[in-house]
Amino acid sequence: DTAVSQTPKYLVTQMGNDKSIKCEQNLGHDTMYWYKQDSKKFLKIMFSYNNKELIINETVPNRFSPKSPDKAHLNLHINSLELGDSAVYFCASSHLQGYEQYFGPGTRLTVT
Amino acid sequence: GQQLNQSPQSMFIQEGEDVSMNCTSSSIFNTWLWYKQDPGEGPVLLIALYKAGELTSNGRLTAQFGITRKDSFLNISASIPSDVGIYFCAGGPEGGSNYKLTFGKGTLLTVNP
Secondary structure (H helix, E strand, O other), X not given: OOOEEEEOOEEEEOOOOOEXXXXXXXXXXXXXXXXXXXXXXXXXXXXXXXXOEEEEEOOOOOOXXXXXEEOOEEEEEEOOOOHHHOEEEEEEEEOOOOOOOEEOXXXXXXXX | OOOEEEXXXXXXXXXXXXXXXXXXXXXXXXXXXXXXXXXXXXXXXEEEEOOOOOEEEEOOEEEEEOOOOOEEEEEEOOOOHHHOEEEEEEEEEXXXXXXXXXXXXXXXXEEEO
C-alpha cells in the first residue's frame, strides 16, 4: 500500500562506520531522488536517478554513493560516517520529466 | 544557485483563523509546488501549479502561481489543529532537463485550539 518506503526509519551508528539506507517505490515512477534535511529543516537534493541512470549529482562528498538496481529502488550507501552526516534522509520519486515528487517517511541518521 | 524566500518563518494562530504564506524568487519558475511536513514524516504534496496566474484549491487550501512567475502564495482557511506542521514551497526552474526542485526554508504553523 505504501507509495515510497524507506528502511530503516532510525539509524544510530558511530563515526567511521559504513551504512546503507534503502528506498522502494511502487508508484511506477521513472525517477528517484535522495534529499538531506538538516536540523533547520532545510531540504537539499543530493542525487537523482532516472531509469537507473544518474542525472543529478549535487556537491556531495564521494563517501555517499547511490545505487539503483532497478527503477523502483534507489539505495544510499555512506562510507566513513562523520558527525556532520547526522540528518534526516528522504527518498522521493516522480514520473519522468515531472516536478511532482512524492516523498518517503525519512530515515533519521544519528552519528555518534 | 537559485534561492526561494519563504515567509513567514513561523506562525502562531488560533483555530478557525485564516493563514497566508508566500514564496518569492529572483528567478522565473515554470512550476510551483506546496508541501506539508508533519513531525517525523516526509513532505506530502498538497498542490501543484503549472501556469502563471493559476489559482488552485484543495479543500481549505488555495494556492496561486504569481503572474510574474517569481512568486506563489498558499492560503489556508478556517484552520484546524491538524493543520499544524511545516509548509514548504518548491519551485521547478525554467529550462533544464533534470527537473530539479528548489525548496524554500519552510513555514512552521502552530494552531492553538
